[in-house]
Amino acid sequence: MSEQAPLDLRGLADVDSPEVVRAALRRFRRRILTRYVWVLLAVVVAALAVWWGRTPTTLQQRVDAASTAASSETVWHVKGLTVALDRVVDLGETVGLHFIVIPDDRLARSGHIEVIGMVASEGFGSWDEYLEVEPPPTGVPILTIQVGDRTERVPLDAAHAEIPSDFWR
Amino acid sequence: MELEDVFRAHQQAVFAYFLRLVGNRQDAEELTQETFVRACGAALRFRGNSSVRTWLFGIARRVLLEASRAGLFERRPELPERAAPAAPDPDERMDLERALASLGVSDREVLVMVDMLGFEPIEGAAMVGVTPDTFRVRLHRARGRLREAYGR
Numbered sequence: 355m356s357e358q359a360p361l362d363l364r365g366l367a368d369v370d371s372p373e374v375v376r377a378a379l380r381r382f383r384r385r386i387l388t389r390y391v392w393v394l395l396a397v398v399v400a401a402l403a404v405w406w407g408r409t410p411t412t413l414q415q416r417v418d419a420a421s422t423a424a425s426s427e428t429v430w431h432v433k434g435l436t437v438a439l440d441r442v443v444d445l446g447e448t449v450g451l452h453f454i455v456i457p458d459d460r461l462a463r464s465g466h467i468e469v470i471g472m473v474a475s476e477g478f479g480s481w482d483e484y485l486e487v488e489p490p491p492t493g494v495p496i497l498t499i500q501v502g503d504r505t506e507r508v509p510l511d512a513a514h515a516e517i518p519s520d521f522w523r
Numbered sequence: 524m525e526l527e528d529v530f531r532a533h534q535q536a537v538f539a540y541f542l543r544l545v546g547n548r549q550d551a552e553e554l555t556q557e558t559f560v561r562a563c564g565a566a567l568r569f570r571g572n573s574s575v576r577t578w579l580f581g582i583a584r585r586v587l588l589e590a591s592r593a594g595l596f597e598r599r600p601e602l603p604e605r606a607a608p609a610a611p612d613p614d615e616r617m618d619l620e621r622a623l624a625s626l627g628v629s630d631r632e633v634l635v636m637v638d639m640l641g642f643e644p645i646e647g648a649a650m651v652g653v654t655p656d657t658f659r660v661r662l663h664r665a666r667g668r669l670r671e672a673y674g675r
Contacts, residue, residue, distance in 0.1 A: 369535065381560050
């Protein structure tokens with residue numbers, strides 16, 4: 355069985371071809387540039403996310419991240435409320451205080467603490483309370499513990515809170 | 524040889540390949556350009572295991588397959604413009620174009636590869652991804668259908 359010769363199609367390859375090479379190279383460069391921009395953007399976003407994740411934003415995170423500036427194991431009891439000063443940290447212009455507040459009975463649950471010169475606080479109502487205070491121009495900050503009708507004021511100094519008075523200068 | 528020169532040397536063949544398969548100049552031009560864009564990216568990975576021509580047409584075929592999946596062939600193809608004024612018999616050429624355009628795309632592809640662009644069946648088989656024997660059978664059938672459509 356013999357096969358017929360195929361039709362000659364070579365002439366159909368002779369077409370008027372448009373110039374596309376230069377446009378293709380331009381498109382390739384644009385595509386690469388766009389890809390680099392996206393990759394760069396992704397890297398920046400990822401770096402920002404990591405930085406944001408590591409940067410302490412809440413007072414609690416800032417206090418936990420700061421190194422302890424003064425140690426204290428002082429505990430006060432005021433009408434069923436136990437207040438312990440856990441950490442004192444340097445936050446630059448201000449000072450961070452971490453208190454552990456444990457109510458012993460129902461009355462004590464209505465108690466609260468504050469410090470003169472307080473600029474921020476976090477955790478009211480929970481056992482961990484964080485206060486940010488500005489060092490007073492003179493003297494030492496006073497901690498106020500209030501439970502019901504009873505109020506107790508304690509200077510945060512060496513004698514009452516184991517914090518050296520010159521710490522506040 | 525610069526990449527641009529390499530591409531320019533194959534530009535007409537790649538364009539003709541697409542023109543005969545998709546049937547209109549606009550799509551053929553777009554696909555040809557996309558083939559060279561992909562080839563730019565793939566050039567660094569080209570190890571020279573095949574000829575540049577085979578490598579380029581391998582890319583062209585993948586571009587065509589993707590376009591086909593995206594619905595390229597659902598659009599009605601136009602008859603290609605007559606593009607070779609130097610052809611010995613323009614009517615005969617037009618009849619041949621019509622006959623080729625009337626075939627299915629898989630028939631057209633094997634005919635374009637071997638009988639128009641001059642690839643060996645073994646190269647065509649590698650590009651299409653079938654065995655050389657299967658490719659030869661497809662080619663044989665496509666040639667028969669073309670002859671029938673052409674009326675000879």
